[in-house]
Amino acid sequence: MPEEVRIHHVSLIVADTERSLVFYRGLLGLMPDKQRPDLGYPGAWLWVGDQQIHLLELPNPDPLQGRPQHGGRDRHLALAVKDVASLALRLEQAGITFTRSRSGRPAIFCRDPDGNALELMETA
Structure with missing residues (x-):
């Protein structure tokens, strides 16, 4: 794989940023990036090494029911x-x-x- 290709971040849709931070920060120990700009909707950026998870508090287009248990x-x-x-x-x-x-x-x-x-x- 070319060295210039790597994952920068992954975005996840959440219903409540603060509730999600209890999970990602509280249980997994991820630290927020305080440099997140105002994007017009709530959310958070969390550091995972030198990559990030972006929590997006937006309407979820995916079904919440019927997902595989595993x-x-x-x-x-x-x-x-x-x-x-x-x-x-x-x-x-x-x-x-x-x-x-x-x-x-x-x-x-x-x-x-x-x-x-x-x-x-x-x-x-």
């Missing part, structure tokens, strides 16, 4: 984490359901408060 069979964002077991415990304590990777590797799939699927995979 996030690995849906559109999803994969994040590398250091310790899946401790993250799984934090999710359980917060009442967030998840499924384990069907490949047997240390990874879990969950959904944020708006139904966006995430894969949280342990990397060395």
Whole structure:
């Protein structure tokens, strides 16, 4: 792959930015980018290394019902984490359901408060 091509950010539609920040900042530990300009709608930019997740508080055109239970069979964002077991415990304590990777590797799939699927995979 050419070096000049890389992911800069991923945008996720959310219904309530503050509620989403409880998940992304509180549970996953992502830090907001305070440089987000006023775009005419609420949202937040969150750092993931030198990339970002952009939370967009806009009407969601996607159905919230009928999505696959296992996030690995849906559109999803994969994040590398250091310790899946401790993250799984934090999710359980917060009442967030998840499924384990069907490949047997240390990874879990969950959904944020708006139904966006995430894969949280342990990397060395």
